[in-house]
Amino acid sequence: MSDTAARLREVLQAIAGVARDFERAPESVRLIAVSKTKPVAEIEPALAAGQIDFGENYVQEAQAKWPELKARYPKTRLHMIGPLQSNKAKEAVALFDAIHSLDRESLAKELAKEIAKAGRPPELLVQVNTGEEPQKGGVAPQELDGFLSLVRDRYGLAISGLMCIPPAEHQPSPHFALLAKLAKRHGLKELSMGMSADYEAAIQLGATYVRVGSAIFGARG
Numbered sequence: 400m401s402d403t404a405a406r407l408r409e410v411l412q413a414i415a416g417v418a419r420d421f422e423r424a425p426e427s428v429r430l431i432a433v434s435k436t437k438p439v440a441e442i443e444p445a446l447a448a449g450q451i452d453f454g455e456n457y458v459q460e461a462q463a464k465w466p467e468l469k470a471r472y473p474k475t476r477l478h479m480i481g482p483l484q485s486n487k488a489k490e491a492v493a494l495f496d497a498i499h500s501l502d503r504e505s506l507a508k509e510l511a512k513e514i515a516k517a518g519r520p521p522e523l524l525v526q527v528n529t530g531e532e533p534q535k536g537g538v539a540p541q542e543l544d545g546f547l548s549l550v551r552d553r554y555g556l557a558i559s560g561l562m563c564i565p566p567a568e569h570q571p572s573p574h575f576a577l578l579a580k581l582a583k584r585h586g587l588k589e590l591s592m593g594m595s596a597d598y599e600a601a602i603q604l605g606a607t608y609v610r611v612g613s614a615i616f617g618a619r620g
């Protein structure tokens with residue numbers, strides 16, 4: 400077994416273990432294997448081992464790697480988890496099965512336009528800036544109500560859930576708890592939270608998608 404396949408299996412086992420500890424069905428937590436910066440040759444063992452969901456941060460990089468891989472592994476679900484520029488909406492709608500970083504009206508408008516043209520709606524999650532960090536993407540928690548109404552009512556977009564990236568220097572759990580509370584208040588079922596260092600805490604607090612990169616593919620260069 401390749402190192403990647405072995406680490407993937409360990410992460411899947413850890414996810415299932417934590418889910419059971421918190422009386423959740425293991426299949427209620429989906430692992431997104433974050434393959435940003437990793438070449439096709441290093442992604443392939445994870446695909447061969449049966450991994451379905453993958454995450455990328457950059458449209459151009461994903462365009463260079465994934466059309467070929469998706470053709471060979473057609474069950475793949477590709478997730479855009481990085482900041483998305485409005486002028487990349489067309490390419491993102493064509494390539495990704497889910498977009499986790501919807502966070503502003505200009506992007507909602509472009510996505511709605513491209514989804515209508517493509518007739519292919521990716522799953523959409525709204526990113527929430529739970530730490531209210533100025534340099535980070537995401538809707539401020541107090542602006543979420545208004546933003547959700549706007550994207551639904553003005554742009555007709557269906558939102559499945561919320562995503563957050565807690566500030567690096569904070570304990571993540573209060574951020575995960577806040578995101579879970581906001582999702583519950585709005586009746587949203589998906590919670591995209593937790594990375595290599597903190598996915599266990601995220602599962603404890605209700606994550607339905609965990610985004611794990613380095614624990615599977617090794618450190619990024």
Ligand SMILES: *Cc1c(COP(=O)(O)O)cnc(C)c1O
Nearest residue numbers: 433480594595610611612613614
């Ligand atoms: C890179 C990245 C991840 C994965 O991070 P690891 O610490 O390598 O698991 C998860 N989510 C987002 C938004 C990322 O940019």
